[in-house]
Amino acid sequence: MPLLEVNEQELIRRTHTPSGREAVFFYTALCGTCQLGERMLDIVQAADPSIQISKININYAPVLREQWRISSVPCLVLLEDGEPVQFEYAMQSVDHLYKLLQQHFLTP
Known part of the structure; x- marks a missing residue:
């Protein structure tokens, strides 16, 4: 399932709406590292469909880029009730991302 x-x-x-935990992947279209990161996140999501990950092109998100001070892409932002709680810039491996997202979504 694609992001x-x-x-x-x-x-x-x-x-602005308390919605629990979310994950948002910031990317740009011509970023090779972003494409690799997105493929890894696709694998994570396929392995555990309960993990829902959204994606947004940072070039079309100037308000959030400034508000959250996103310094580079790729960037995986973990949100809790609409507030960023973690910024992951290094898409190290599928295993790393899987454990990170499992911890974020499943830890009470």
């Missing part, structure tokens, strides 16, 4: 593409307005709306 769900969202736009900035939708993501801002979701941050």
